[in-house]
Amino acid sequence: MTEDPTGPAAQPDDDRLRIVYELACERDEDAFARAREIAFEQTVELPEACVPAALQRAVVARLEGMERLDKRQWRATLSYAAEIVGGEVPQLLNVLFGNVSLLDGVRVVDVGWPRSLIAALPGPAFGIEGIRRLLPQADGRALLCTALKPIGLTSRELGTLAGRFARGGVDIIKDDHGLANQGTAPFAERVARCQQEVRSAGEETGAESLYLPHLTGPLDELPARLDVLRREGVRGALVSPFVLGLDVLRCLAKTSGLVLLAHPTWSGTLFGRQHGIAQEVVFGDLLRLLGADGVIYVNAGGRFPIEVEVCEAINARLRRPLDGVRPAFPVAGGGVKVESLPRWAARYGPDTIFLVGGSLYLQQNLEEASRQLIQALAWQGAPARAGRG
Amino acid sequence: MTEDPTGPAAQPDDDRLRIVYELACERDEDAFARAREIAFEQTVELPEACVPAALQRAVVARLEGMERLDKRQWRATLSYAAEIVGGEVPQLLNVLFGNVSLLDGVRVVDVGWPRSLIAALPGPAFGIEGIRRLLPQADGRALLCTALKPIGLTSRELGTLAGRFARGGVDIIKDDHGLANQGTAPFAERVARCQQEVRSAGEETGAESLYLPHLTGPLDELPARLDVLRREGVRGALVSPFVLGLDVLRCLAKTSGLVLLAHPTWSGTLFGRQHGIAQEVVFGDLLRLLGADGVIYVNAGGRFPIEVEVCEAINARLRRPLDGVRPAFPVAGGGVKVESLPRWAARYGPDTIFLVGGSLYLQQNLEEASRQLIQALAWQGAPARAGRG
Numbered sequence: 090m091t092e093d094p095t096g097p098a099a100q101p102d103d104d105r106l107r108i109v110y111e112l113a114c115e116r117d118e119d120a121f122a123r124a125r126e127i128a129f130e131q132t133v134e135l136p137e138a139c140v141p142a143a144l145q146r147a148v149v150a151r152l153e154g155m156e157r158l159d160k161r162q163w164r165a166t167l168s169y170a171a172e173i174v175g176g177e178v179p180q181l182l183n184v185l186f187g188n189v190s191l192l193d194g195v196r197v198v199d200v201g202w203p204r205s206l207i208a209a210l211p212g213p214a215f216g217i218e219g220i221r222r223l224l225p226q227a228d229g230r231a232l233l234c235t236a237l238k239p240i241g242l243t244s245r246e247l248g249t250l251a252g253r254f255a256r257g258g259v260d261i262i263k264d265d266h267g268l269a270n271q272g273t274a275p276f277a278e279r280v281a282r283c284q285q286e287v288r289s290a291g292e293e294t295g296a297e298s299l300y301l302p303h304l305t306g307p308l309d310e311l312p313a314r315l316d317v318l319r320r321e322g323v324r325g326a327l328v329s330p331f332v333l334g335l336d337v338l339r340c341l342a343k344t345s346g347l348v349l350l351a352h353p354t355w356s357g358t359l360f361g362r363q364h365g366i367a368q369e370v371v372f373g374d375l376l377r378l379l380g381a382d383g384v385i386y387v388n389a390g391g392r393f394p395i396e397v398e399v400c401e402a403i404n405a406r407l408r409r410p411l412d413g414v415r416p417a418f419p420v421a422g423g424g425v426k427v428e429s430l431p432r433w434a435a436r437y438g439p440d441t442i443f444l445v446g447g448s449l450y451l452q453q454n455l456e457e458a459s460r461q462l463i464q465a466l467a468w469q470g471a472p473a474r475a476g477r478g
Numbered sequence: 479m480t481e482d483p484t485g486p487a488a489q490p491d492d493d494r495l496r497i498v499y500e501l502a503c504e505r506d507e508d509a510f511a512r513a514r515e516i517a518f519e520q521t522v523e524l525p526e527a528c529v530p531a532a533l534q535r536a537v538v539a540r541l542e543g544m545e546r547l548d549k550r551q552w553r554a555t556l557s558y559a560a561e562i563v564g565g566e567v568p569q570l571l572n573v574l575f576g577n578v579s580l581l582d583g584v585r586v587v588d589v590g591w592p593r594s595l596i597a598a599l600p601g602p603a604f605g606i607e608g609i610r611r612l613l614p615q616a617d618g619r620a621l622l623c624t625a626l627k628p629i630g631l632t633s634r635e636l637g638t639l640a641g642r643f644a645r646g647g648v649d650i651i652k653d654d655h656g657l658a659n660q661g662t663a664p665f666a667e668r669v670a671r672c673q674q675e676v677r678s679a680g681e682e683t684g685a686e687s688l689y690l691p692h693l694t695g696p697l698d699e700l701p702a703r704l705d706v707l708r709r710e711g712v713r714g715a716l717v718s719p720f721v722l723g724l725d726v727l728r729c730l731a732k733t734s735g736l737v738l739l740a741h742p743t744w745s746g747t748l749f750g751r752q753h754g755i756a757q758e759v760v761f762g763d764l765l766r767l768l769g770a771d772g773v774i775y776v777n778a779g780g781r782f783p784i785e786v787e788v789c790e791a792i793n794a795r796l797r798r799p800l801d802g803v804r805p806a807f808p809v810a811g812g813g814v815k816v817e818s819l820p821r822w823a824a825r826y827g828p829d830t831i832f833l834v835g836g837s838l839y840l841q842q843n844l845e846e847a848s849r850q851l852i853q854a855l856a857w858q859g860a861p862a863r864a865g866r867g
Contacts (some may be wrong), residue, residue: 126781135628268575
């Protein structure tokens with residue numbers, strides 16, 4: 090993990106993609122052999138003898154640094170010419186972790202993104218500021234988000250839940266990521282019902298929540314589902330880029346006009362201790378560059394194993410300056426509890442969204458419990474706002 | 479790993495999705511708690527107290543079996559109502575390994591696919607038989623495939639390589655998966671040149687090879703790239719479903735009319751020893767159901783760590799009877815060597831494609847070396863053909 094998220098790898102001066110790997114190695118000489126293996130595997134994918142010298146210089150990754158971490162672990166920095174990525178997401182994924190995913194003991198811990206690639210990707214269309222403009226009621230404080238669930242409820246029942254949360258002042262009400270187009274609550278019917286309930290509640294309270302339906306489904310049906318969102322006046326959506334395809338997120342950010350919250354389902358296979366990609370690179374950089382306005386990750390102390398330092402690294406990356414890309418909201422979820430929310434809000438600061446699901450559902454009165462959570466966030470926000478002013 | 483690929487999980491009589499997990503557990507009581515946790519996490523994603531009894535029956539996964547494997551490992555079988563998947567791939571991925579991907583020590587080792595889901599997915603449009611119809615010259619023997627590479631060559635240079643391999647009789651000539659739309663060999667130009675060279679060679683030899691360009695790129699540009707393939711008379715494509723999105727494979731199988739070979743780039747993160755999905759489920763079942771006519775995996779004894787038993791399990795699954803879904807070709811790649819090809823062909827049998835890349839490039843004369851490999855496969859094929867007749 091990178092200690093300093095704005096460190097040297099973050100913004101290279103030349104137009105190369107820099108990838109920092111942690112390599113598990115039995116012996117020191119293995120480390121250099123492995124770095125070299127990756128440099129070839131991720132580019133020419135041929136033995137050295139088959140690659141003309143000019144292509145070795147132009148295409149094979151360059152070893153830019155080797156650092157010994159401990160007896161069996163090295164950190165290697167390789168750089169790749171931006172032209173081999175060519176600004177396309179599938180090929181970016183190939184270079185980032187394509188064939189090396191099939192090896193063992195290779196972990197991407199940091200990436201320096203070339204300016205040409207950053208320019209080719211949309212980044213968040215709204216980001217933190219854009220979401221705040223849609224939710225003036227949340228000014229100066231962290232935002233509260235909850236999920237409509239479970240699968241199996243009817244559209245009417247989900248709508249009723251949405252209305253309760255909205256009247257309680259929950260800022261963002263999203264579908265559960267398991268809600269697709271099941272017969273119990275078909276997409277178009279569910280979206281219409283929930284959006285209507287949230288709008289009615291907003292008219293009552295004077296502050297409208299943001300309803301984010303789960304925009305998913307067969308790729309060839311996404312345009313029709315986008316039409317449903319437009320017809321119903323929905324302003325954003327939950328997307329699951331790791332099951333839909335990461336390039337779907339980029340497409341939606343570029344063209345949909347929707348606030349996009351990214352869900353981490355299926356992403357966990359990337360996060361091996363010795364093999365994979367660091368969470369702060371995936372959630373903190375990659376999803377932001379692809380266009381997520383808010384990025385859900387599983388928070389420490391919840392249902393999933395993750396260290397708080399990793400969460401803070403994700404938060405820092407999503408908010409850091411990055412070549413004009415809008416900062417995106419970290420969305421801490423995966424088991425944030427009602428009783429621990431004030432503590433997390435104090436730690437993570439106001440530019441955070443807290444996703445409270447099951448723990449909120451366990452409360453007797455959803456509307457009243459929501460109201461209390463918003464008050465707790467406002468109380469935390471007050472000193473933060475003063476500190477920023 | 480499943481010993482018998484046509485075992486009880488393969489074809490349930492009711493319409494439920496059965497998932498067999500291996501769970502890493504410190505204590506026996508943990509195993510039951512973990513199975514229960516998965517049953518809720520993958521469906522209602524709420525504490526039990528919040529889920530009405532009727533929904534617990536209809537939606538929460540059912541525990542169908544628990545088997546102790548050793549001191550710290552259990553095998554649990556859960557079944558899910560097919561309706562919660564609803565026939566859509568992104569939601570299938572959610573149920574298969576969505577949120578549990580974010581846990582530790584959960585490995586999917588077998589899946590029983592409900593008939594309604596199998597019916598909703600296209601399966602291979604060609605499969606083994608369809609590919610053999612396009613390549614009558616390979617009748618009765620295993621097929622040889624190679625890759626055009628490296629990145630950095632011009633379209634003309636790649637075309638020249640394609641021509642050499644085609645004249646040497648290589649059955650399938652695919653682009654390297656790193657070839658996208660880079661300036662050195664832009665997609666349309668490269669496809670035109672390579673297809674033309676392969677066609678000319680076929681006119682000379684009387685047996686045309688199958689050229690499979692790498693169909694990749696931004697999602698919004700795939701239709702234009704498909705038009706290029708149609709215009710050039712290309713009959714198939716290499717696709718990388720793990721970077722493009724798994725549903726892209728399904729869409730292409732359903733609508734493109736192309737032979738589709740699936741590349742495993744990015745898939746390796748799924749294959750943790752204690753966490754992930756077994757390779758035979760991913761390559762042997764999932765990609766076949768989604769519509770791959772041939773599935774590339776990394777073979778044992780090559781550049782990547784994998785056991786030969788896993789390869790054989792993949793082969794068996796791709797070829798097994800499965801509710802009318804066409805069998806697909808296993809494509810053994812990732813470091814198959816010229817000198818070991820006859821041994822692999824004897825072991826894996828004629829309904830296999832061997833992808834030989836770097837080792838073929840190391841030979842002095844590509845055309846002659848290709849011809850010798852084809853002869854070696856034909857020699858292996860002869861007894862097998864006799865055995866089948």
